Amino acid sequence: MSESYMLVVEELESGYGETQVLFGVNLKVRKGQITALLGSNGAGKTTTLWTITGVIPAWRGRVVFKGDDVTRLPPHVKTRMGMILVPEGRRLWPQLTVQEHLEIAGSIPRSKNRKDELLEIVYQLFPRLKERRDQKAGTLSGGEQQMLAIARGIMMSPELLMFDEPSLGLAPKLVQDIAKTIAQLRDEHGLTVLLVEQNIHMSLQIADYGYIMENGRIVLEGPVHELEENPMVKKAYLGL
Amino acid sequence: MDAASLVTNILNGLITGAILGAVASGLTLIWGVMKVVNLAHGHLAVLGAFLAVILYKYTIGLNPLLAPFAVFIIGVVIGAIFYYTSLHIIVGKAETMTLKVEMNSLLSTFGFGIAIYGLLSYAIGRGWIAQYEGFTGWALKVGGKTYTTILGTNIIYAKLYAVAIAVLLIVAVEMFLRKTIWGLTIRAVAQDSRAVALTGYNPVTVKLVTTLLSTAMALMGGALYAIFVGSGINPDLEHVLAPLSFVIVVLGGLGSVLGTFIGGLIIGVTNGIVYALTGETAIGLATSFVILILLLLWKPTGLFGR
Numbered sequence: 065m066s067e068s069y070m071l072v073v074e075e076l077e078s079g080y081g082e083t084q085v086l087f088g089v090n091l092k093v094r095k096g097q098i099t100a101l102l103g104s105n106g107a108g109k110t111t112t113l114w115t116i117t118g119v120i121p122a123w124r125g126r127v128v129f130k131g132d133d134v135t136r137l138p139p140h141v142k143t144r145m146g147m148i149l150v151p152e153g154r155r156l157w158p159q160l161t162v163q164e165h166l167e168i169a170g171s172i173p174r175s176k177n178r179k180d181e182l183l184e185i186v187y188q189l190f191p192r193l194k195e196r197r198d199q200k201a202g203t204l205s206g207g208e209q210q211m212l213a214i215a216r217g218i219m220m221s222p223e224l225l226m227f228d229e230p231s232l233g234l235a236p237k238l239v240q241d242i243a244k245t246i247a248q249l250r251d252e253h254g255l256t257v258l259l260v261e262q263n264i265h266m267s268l269q270i271a272d273y274g275y276i277m278e279n280g281r282i283v284l285e286g287p288v289h290e291l292e293e294n295p296m297v298k299k300a301y302l303g304l
Numbered sequence: 305m306d307a308a309s310l311v312t313n314i315l316n317g318l319i320t321g322a323i324l325g326a327v328a329s330g331l332t333l334i335w336g337v338m339k340v341v342n343l344a345h346g347h348l349a350v351l352g353a354f355l356a357v358i359l360y361k362y363t364i365g366l367n368p369l370l371a372p373f374a375v376f377i378i379g380v381v382i383g384a385i386f387y388y389t390s391l392h393i394i395v396g397k398a399e400t401m402t403l404k405v406e407m408n409s410l411l412s413t414f415g416f417g418i419a420i421y422g423l424l425s426y427a428i429g430r431g432w433i434a435q436y437e438g439f440t441g442w443a444l445k446v447g448g449k450t451y452t453t454i455l456g457t458n459i460i461y462a463k464l465y466a467v468a469i470a471v472l473l474i475v476a477v478e479m480f481l482r483k484t485i486w487g488l489t490i491r492a493v494a495q496d497s498r499a500v501a502l503t504g505y506n507p508v509t510v511k512l513v514t515t516l517l518s519t520a521m522a523l524m525g526g527a528l529y530a531i532f533v534g535s536g537i538n539p540d541l542e543h544v545l546a547p548l549s550f551v552i553v554v555l556g557g558l559g560s561v562l563g564t565f566i567g568g569l570i571i572g573v574t575n576g577i578v579y580a581l582t583g584e585t586a587i588g589l590a591t592s593f594v595i596l597i598l599l600l601l602w603k604p605t606g607l608f609g610r
Contacts, residue, residue, distance in 0.1 A: 117502065119498060119501070119502070138501070138506070139498075139501040139502055140500075140501045140502075140503075140504050140505055140506045140507075143501070143502055143503065143504035144504045148502075149502050151498075151499065151502060155496050155498065155499040155502070156496070156499070157491070157492045157495040157496055157499065158495060159491065159495055160488065160491060160492060160495070164488055167485070167488060168485060168488050168489060168492060168503055168505075169503050169504075171485045172503070172504035172505075216503065220503065220504060
């Protein structure tokens with residue numbers, strides 16, 4: 065059973081300083097699927113990702129990645145194991161060029177030997193980045209920056225690719241493009257995705273399974289087609 | 305003042321400038337790239353000069369020409385001490401180098417500098433080492449002579465040797481920053497260190513390596529200075545090297561190693577010309593700041609700044 069899951073999070077608790085944000089989060093990400101973690105602002109979605117990656121310490125609970133307990137490992141070690149986060153707000157290095165971002169990401173041990181192949185995939189997905197390869201990240205448009213953030217993630221040969229609000233601040237047309245790209249990563253490259261979003265519409269379009277989060281807890285989960293029919297989801301999130 | 309003495313002073317200015325550029329290049333790395341305002345930098349360079357003397361005269365009799373390399377290696381060790389005593393607690397966990405972190409680093413590095421100054425002064429006071437002892441260039445002789453004549457000016461060979469090593473150092477560091485993954489991550493870590501961690505590199509390691517390199521470069525710069533200087537090595541040399549290093553780094557553009565070298569040459573030549581005109585070294589130091597102000601009015605980011 066457990067082999068079919070890339071990531072299993074059990075009873076995860078964490079927070080900032082004295083303030084507890086997560087109160088026992090349980091979620092599973094099945095291999096080769098897009099799992100969506102949805103909820104409104106302040107529900108604890110980003111905190112969940114920071115705790116999974118180890119950027120902030122877990123107070124209690126476990127994070128199991130590919131069958132190994134990785135709860136206490138620092139972020140750079142988890143990254144090198146193939147757990148990759150495309151963080152909220154992109155977090156690019158504004159003074160470095162597009163090419164330099166991809167170079168750094170493509171030089172970690174797990175990617176080193178297939179850097180050229182990865183670069184080809186990235187430029188195929190985002191031809192725009194190829195045009196702008198010598199441009200500094202700080203001078204890119206919002207959409208291009210999001211492309212670069214995703215491209216940086218792909219360059220690290222992810223097994224699990226986690227997205228934190230990739231649609232944030234983008235125009236509707238660009239949101240559709242990003243959604244299409246994420247679906248393409250699953251369908252054509254077999255990637256496992258954990259997608260964290262406020263944009264429920266966009267997420268339900270492409271995800272296989274979904275979790276709804278409120279006040280630091282998972283309040284609802286299920287296959288996407290079931291979630292879409294759920295009266296609470298309809299009322300609270302889809303405005304139907 | 306005649307034309308010949310002007311030429312002499314310009315040539316000497318170029319040589320001093322190249323060495324000053326090498327001394328300052330470590331600062332552009334730790335300050336320009338990592339945003340640590342390293343007030344210990346001048347003290348570290350002075351320590352490097354003293355170490356060159358100590359290695360030759362008070363311990364193993366190491367050839368002064370080899371001293372810069374040996375001092376570089378010792379500098380890596382001192383850099384580790386520097387990082388873990390003065391910087392780790394401030395910059396280790398910092399995600400981005402905010403102004404507050406910069407100011408904290410200013411205070412702690414100031415403290416480390418004072419410690420070096422105190423140690424050197426103590427060692428001199430106890431008679432363990434003597435001040436004002438450089439090598440005056442005797443270490444390098446070609447055909448029995450320690451100097452050659454260029455454009456009617458006698459230039460000691462050891463100075464040319466020091467300049468060559470300085471250029472080598474600058475080129476090596478510039479290549480390291482531009483062409484290696486280490487160089488890229490060093491630049492990235494100052495801009496967003498959490499993103500560096502999420503890209504698979506330990507940000508603390510990157511910051512440590514930057515500090516080691518910068519410290520080793522500062523010490524090596526001091527050792528280069530010792531090769532040809534006669535009576536200039538004493539703890540108070542810091543009061544010249546530190547302000548000039550800061551001027552040169554800003555002049556060259558923060559974070560640009562090549563710019564720092566060019567900045568060093570400009571300051572060196574300026575001092576040479578001012579000395580030729582006035583016969584005073586102190587005025588040269590003041591003129592350096594005037595040049596800095598004029599340049600910043602024209603190009604606020606420095607010569608090679610971005």
